[in-house]
Amino acid sequence: MKALVATEYQALDRLALADRPMPSAGPGELVLKVEAAALNPLDLALVTGAARELYPVRHPLVVGMDVAGTVEEVGAGVVGYAPGDPVLAFVGQAGAVAEYTVAAPGPRLAPRPPGLDAVRAAALPESGMTAVCLLRAVGLRAGESVLVVGATGGIGLYAVQLAHSLGARVIATATAQDAAYVRELGAADTVDYRERDVVQETLTLVPAGVDVVVDLVNRGDGLAESARAARPGGRLVSPLYGPPDLGREVSPVYIGSFTSEPGDLESLARRAADGTLRVEIGARYPFAEAVTAVTDFATKHIRGKVVVTVP
Ligand SMILES: NC(=O)c1ccc[n+]([C@@H]2O[C@H](COP(=O)([O-])OP(=O)(O)OC[C@H]3O[C@@H](n4cnc5c(N)ncnc54)[C@H](OP(=O)(O)O)[C@@H]3O)[C@@H](O)[C@H]2O)c1
Incomplete structure (x- = not known):
């Protein structure tokens, strides 16, 4: 079978479609025929080696982790899938940008409901489950205010919608070209992070400071700066790492690796299928142009998910 492969830590434009052995389903596993695969920032860091200390790679690496497709083969002991x-x-690291891959039943595999096509389904797993995990970890509640920094990215577009549906007042970062769209998703206000100081603008909107900051962009001391938008006693959550003490009595929650509970992915898929969760596909590429998909994802502003379709 063909797959998008990195043979060593390498530049993104040196990726290539290459032959890989057809996977087989071991006990407790499924082989999936891939119809669509979505990209995430970690995929790039695994290729270049930027994440090698936290996530070492065994080469050859098949790029991507998010897939939608159909079950091709069912391993011994698997129930509920055919x-x-x-x-x-x-x-x-089983890899997604490939004709076939391997998955195991559990909270990170879900049936695809009628009405959810493979392209939108592939755009859900990592970003959607991370958004759910972050909001759960920070305990966002109805009536609270939340600033989402990085709202127009993969996680952010889901976080805005999920926070709004929880009953929170959402302030989202977005450039002028994306502001109307982010408001449609449920943001009450947007702040143009390219033109304005996000903390100052947020404090103009909520002078006492927001209850919660969801920061999907900054790391390290940058998170202490974002925390200035929170009220004393507020909370900040990040999928990246920052200092243990943010000042202003703001409590940090750092999620190094997202966790998913049973039903999270099913729920995201159901909501995407019934239209209560919008899935923004920023760009889609045929399998033959998978390398361009990766380099565009790394270099261009693309609102929403980048998806590769596999014939
Ligand atoms: N811990 C975990 O389990 C976990 C899981 C998933 C992801 N992550 C990490 O979480 C981060 C976000 O992931 P993602 O998939 O949402 O990334 P993404 O799709 O690349 O989105 C990032 C978004 O932030 C915007 N942005 C860039 N600089 C900004 C700024 N200064 N202020 C406001 N917005 C800004 C980007 O806009 P432009 O396009 O204009 O730059 C983009 O829309 C990544 O670092 C990723 O590695 C961690």
Whole structure:
């Protein structure tokens, strides 16, 4: 089978479609026929080696972790799935930009409901489950105010919608070209991070400071700066790492690796299928142009997810 492969830590434009052995389903595993795969920032860091200390790679690496497709083969002991079933999954380093991959039943694999096509389904797992995990970890509640920094990215577009549906007042970062769209998703206000000081603008909107900051962009001391938008006693959550003490009595929650509970991915898929969760596809590429998909994702502003379709 063909897959998008890195043979060593390497520049993104040196990726290539290459032959890989057809996977087989071991006990407790499924082989999936991939129809669509979505990209995430970690995929790039695994290729270049930028994340090698936290996430060492065994080469050859098949790029991508988010897939949608159908069950091709069912391993011994697997119940609840049969060949031909439409599914979506986060498959980790089994690799997603490929004709076939391997997944294991659990919270990171879900049936794909009618009405959810493979392209939108592939755009859900990592970003969607991370958004759910972050909001759960920070305990966002109805009536609270929340600043989402990085709201127009993969996680951010889901975080804005999920926070709004929880009943929170959402302030979202977005450039002028994306502001109207982010408001449609539920943001009450937007702040143009390219033109304005996000903390100052947020404090103009909520002078006492927001209850919660969800920061998907900054790391390290940059998170202490974002925390200035929170009220004393507020909370900040990040999928990256920052200092243990943010000042202003703001409590940090750092999620090094997202965790998912049973039903999280099913719920995201159900909401995407019934239209209560919008899935923004920023760009889609045929399998033959998978290298361009990766380099564009790394270099261009693309609102929403980048998806590669596999024939
Ligand atoms: N811990 C975990 O389990 C976990 C899981 C998933 C992701 N992550 C990490 O979480 C981060 C976000 O992931 P993602 O998938 O949402 O990334 P993404 O799709 O690349 O989105 C990032 C967004 O932030 C915007 N942005 C850039 N600089 C900004 C700024 N100064 N202020 C406001 N917005 C800004 C970007 O806009 P432009 O396009 O204009 O730059 C983009 O829309 C990444 O670092 C990723 O590695 C961690």
